[in-house]
Amino acid sequence: MIVLKYTKSLDARFISHIDLLKHIGRILRRAGIPVKHSQGFNPHALLFFSPPMVLGVNSYAEYVAIDTDMNGDEVFERFNNSVPDGLKAINWFKTDKNPNIQGKSVSADYVLDVPYFEFDYKDGFEITYKKKDDMVTEDIARKIFGIFNADGRLGVRLASGNNNLRVDRLATGLNEKYGKDIKITTIAKIAQYVDVDGKEIDVDLYLK
Amino acid sequence: MNDYKKKIDELLLSVEKPARYVGGEWNVPDMKKQAKAKFCFCFPDIYEIGMSNLGLQILYDIINRHPDFIAERCYAPWTDMGAKLRENDIPLLSLETATPLKDFDVVGFSVQFELLYSNVLYMLDLAGIPFYAKDRGGEYPIICAGGPCAVNPEPFAPFFDCIVIGEGEEADLELLKKVAEGKEKGLSKVQILEELKKIEGVYVPSLLTEGERVVKAVVKDFENAPYPTKPLVPNIEIVHDRATLELYRGCASGCRFCQAGYYYRPIRERSAEKCAEYGREMINNSGFGEISLCSLSTSDYTGLMDLEKELRPFIDEKKITLALPSLRLSSFTKEMAQSSRRSSLTFAPEAGTQRLRNVINKNVTDEEIGNIGRAFEAGYDSVKLYFMLGLPTETDEDILGIAEICKRLRSLYIEIRKKRNLTISVSCSVFIPKPSTPFQWEAQISLDEMLRRQKLLRNALREIKGVSFSWHGAETSVLEVVLARGDKKLAPVIVRAYELGAKFDSWTEYFSWDIWTQAFADCGIDMGEYIGEISEDKDLPWDFIDIGVSKKYLLGQRHLAYQGITTKNCREGCNGCGANKLGRCTII
Numbered sequence: 001m002i003v004l005k006y007t008k009s010l011d012a013r014f015i016s017h018i019d020l021l022k023h024i025g026r027i028l029r030r031a032g033i034p035v036k037h038s039q040g041f042n043p044h045a046l047l048f049f050s051p052p053m054v055l056g057v058n059s060y061a062e063y064v065a066i067d068t069d070m071n072g073d074e075v076f077e078r079f080n081n082s083v084p085d086g087l088k089a090i091n092w093f094k095t096d097k098n099p100n101i102q103g104k105s106v107s108a109d110y111v112l113d114v115p116y117f118e119f120d121y122k123d124g125f126e127i128t129y130k131k132k133d134d135m136v137t138e139d140i141a142r143k144i145f146g147i148f149n150a151d152g153r154l155g156v157r158l159a160s161g162n163n164n165l166r167v168d169r170l171a172t173g174l175n176e177k178y179g180k181d182i183k184i185t186t187i188a189k190i191a192q193y194v195d196v197d198g199k200e201i202d203v204d205l206y207l208k
Numbered sequence: 209m210n211d212y213k214k215k216i217d218e219l220l221l222s223v224e225k226p227a228r229y230v231g232g233e234w235n236v237p238d239m240k241k242q243a244k245a246k247f248c249f250c251f252p253d254i255y256e257i258g259m260s261n262l263g264l265q266i267l268y269d270i271i272n273r274h275p276d277f278i279a280e281r282c283y284a285p286w287t288d289m290g291a292k293l294r295e296n297d298i299p300l301l302s303l304e305t306a307t308p309l310k311d312f313d314v315v316g317f318s319v320q321f322e323l324l325y326s327n328v329l330y331m332l333d334l335a336g337i338p339f340y341a342k343d344r345g346g347e348y349p350i351i352c353a354g355g356p357c358a359v360n361p362e363p364f365a366p367f368f369d370c371i372v373i374g375e376g377e378e379a380d381l382e383l384l385k386k387v388a389e390g391k392e393k394g395l396s397k398v399q400i401l402e403e404l405k406k407i408e409g410v411y412v413p414s415l416l417t418e419g420e421r422v423v424k425a426v427v428k429d430f431e432n433a434p435y436p437t438k439p440l441v442p443n444i445e446i447v448h449d450r451a452t453l454e455l456y457r458g459c460a461s462g463c464r465f466c467q468a469g470y471y472y473r474p475i476r477e478r479s480a481e482k483c484a485e486y487g488r489e490m491i492n493n494s495g496f497g498e499i500s501l502c503s504l505s506t507s508d509y510t511g512l513m514d515l516e517k518e519l520r521p522f523i524d525e526k527k528i529t530l531a532l533p534s535l536r537l538s539s540f541t542k543e544m545a546q547s548s549r550r551s552s553l554t555f556a557p558e559a560g561t562q563r564l565r566n567v568i569n570k571n572v573t574d575e576e577i578g579n580i581g582r583a584f585e586a587g588y589d590s591v592k593l594y595f596m597l598g599l600p601t602e603t604d605e606d607i608l609g610i611a612e613i614c615k616r617l618r619s620l621y622i623e624i625r626k627k628r629n630l631t632i633s634v635s636c637s638v639f640i641p642k643p644s645t646p647f648q649w650e651a652q653i654s655l656d657e658m659l660r661r662q663k664l665l666r667n668a669l670r671e672i673k674g675v676s677f678s679w680h681g682a683e684t685s686v687l688e689v690v691l692a693r694g695d696k697k698l699a700p701v702i703v704r705a706y707e708l709g710a711k712f713d714s715w716t717e718y719f720s721w722d723i724w725t726q727a728f729a730d731c732g733i734d735m736g737e738y739i740g741e742i743s744e745d746k747d748l749p750w751d752f753i754d755i756g757v758s759k760k761y762l763l764g765q766r767h768l769a770y771q772g773i774t775t776k777n778c779r780e781g782c783n784g785c786g787a788n789k790l791g792r793c794t795i796i
């Protein structure tokens with residue numbers, strides 16, 4: 001199995017997760033990368049993705065595991081010859097089996113396009129957002145794992161996976177509480193972490 | 209990235225399906241080359257529908273292949289985005305480079321359907337371009353139109369500088385060449401239009417003289433006509449999300465209600481080898497998981513079996529599917545049912561009795577309907593049937609005949625499959641007498657009568673298990689016939705309707721009958737004038753358009769219809785419609 005690490009930025013950041021799943025299948029087909037299919041009445045390509053991204057947010061740490069016999073260098077090169085600029089592969093890894101990144105996800109790092117500032121969240125951070133047709137208020141404090149200075153910008157580590165915190169909701173909360181003007185479309189996800197035996201590990205290291 | 213692109217990006221998260229507005233599809237050609245003239249295709253419906261249109265993809269590809277020209281695209285923004293553009297003072301932009309429509313040399317609308325007329329104005333309005341050609345000076349692009357509705361361009365003619373009648377493959381390139389030359393030489397708009405008028409198929413409304421005719425443009429060498437083998441691959445799900453292969457143009461069946469069947473004559477087929485080659489190239493270049501075959505009556509295509517055979521190994525190797533839509537009952541075989549692997553079969557008998565099918569020349573016999581049994585043997589459990597209500601000479605017996613067909617299919621299914629879970633969905637539209645068909649003189653039934661007949665059918669179908677029934681809006685059908693057979697007097701009505709709020713008329717949630725009746729009333733025009741039977745000796749607004757098929761032939765067909773006499777399929781021999789004066793019918 002080959003795992004590609006790829007970006008989802010520029011125009012591609014507006015592709016929804018569902019559309020992306022379909023899209024990657026098409027990319028692999030036109031790239032001539034053979035993908036193994038599941039058995040059974042309705043065979044589907046054996047592809048495994050990292051958790052869905054929020055629409056409009058850039059990511060430089062998306063992963064897809066591809067069940068193929070082709071070697072990694074060739075997959076990487078063929079993939080990059082068949083994708084629009086926003087969806088470029090930036091690294092590849094070889095694994096024995098499906099690394100189950102989605103299932104193991106615990107957190108992710110994001111950079112918000114606003115000068116670094118410290119904000120209080122440990123004693124509670126309430127945000128209000130629309131879910132379906134209802135307005136929901138939620139305390140997201142326990143889903144914020146930390147903040148850091150990312151070359152002068154505000155970096156945050158947020159829960160990802162089952163217990164996911166959508167970064168756009170945090171950004172909207174910060175805009176409201178601190179009078180900032182963080183644009184969702186300029187946020188960038190820069191790293192994805194998984195839980196391996198109770199430890200939070202960058203997917204890149206986990207796959208090495 | 210220009211400023212508009214940045215502004216648009218910021219709006220995208222506040223609208224539904226932002227990927228509609230970002231472009232960046234795979235296979236978008238080079239937009240940076242030095243071009244002598246730039247064209248923007250406008251499709252007056254949303255992205256998902258416009259991107260599914262094969263004609264537009266063909267023309268887009270042809271222009272962009274030319275070293276001197278660039279074509280971009282623009283689809284009607286959904287109402288949420290339309291409102292955002294207005295709020296933020298952003299004019300309507302092209303998808304590829306976020307260039308305002310006003311900055312192109314030529315802006316070309318694809319007019320597919322009468323209910324999109326209001327959306328043409330919606331797009332012009334968003335682009336800040338005056339509606340009427342006479343109100344636009346040389347500072348505006350040449351605004352042109354094309355597409356199936358050009359068969360009777362009169363209702364919208366006053367909005368356009370020129371209209372391409374027929375097939376745009378060659379005409380559009382000629383048009384761009386002349387516009388580029390005119391620009392170089394510093395010609396005025398009128399001088400350029402005089403040049404454009406010389407192109408075959410180009411109608412310049414402001415320059416048409418009394419008694420003059422415009423001959424439809426036709427691609428003579430269809431076999432070798434360029435084809436978009438690098439199709440654009442959308443980033444969101446669109447209506448026809450697959451590679452589309454056009455097998456032939458025109459139709460040999462001669463159904464008397466069908467405008468496309470007459471408008472796209474002569475009948476020109478592409479060889480199976482060429483189609484297979486295109487099919488493979490398209491998949492390799494796009495990665496689509498499905499090929500669909502597109503033509504007016506796909507299963508009539510001479511090379512269908514050869515094509516299937518040629519493509520089969522490739523399809524199996526790539527694990528893609530081959531879809532066979534709109535099968536004709538008469539050429540339906542069990543192999544086809546099996547190899548197309550769809551969940552549901554689609555058939556269009558159009559009328560419930562043999563008598564009425566003879567009138568409309570839909571050569572589907574009762575016996576052939578029995579052929580559906582082969583699909584049941586192949587494992588199908590669901591059938592979709594299409595019919596029309598209000599056809600000329602229709603009686604209640606014909607309508608009840610639809611229910612009879614459903615009953616027959618149900619017992620056939622039970623007999624073959626020994627179970628009862630067949631689902632049948634019956635979909636009915638209302639007959640619309642369209643220009644350039646043998647039925648162009650016919651009346652449309654009244655609104656009340658439409659509702660009565662729908663009710664009659666609905667009640668009859670209710671008694672059969674497993675049948676669902678849907679029908680098209682009666683009021684939109686009335687508007688469709690009025691706009692289809694209209695004349696220049698209707699242009700101000702369309703403008704008035706737009707002012708009153710009409711847009712996206714083909715979307716039930718937006719269509720407003722009140723707006724349109726109000727618009728007609730405000731302009732002092734009686735819709736009834738366009739709905740009733742038209743006397744055969746009356747001049748028709750579209751008489752000046754020469755589609756090849758002669759008026760005499762159409763009239764002859766109408767008279768045969770009333771006698772219940774059918775006309776043979778052109779594949780059995782030429783019926784002398786006249787279309788071959790514009791190009792050879794290759795099936796003969």
Ligand code: SF4
Nearest residue numbers: 778782783784785793
């Ligand atoms: S010219 Fe003859 S073969 Fe061709 S479409 Fe007309 S009737 Fe049919």
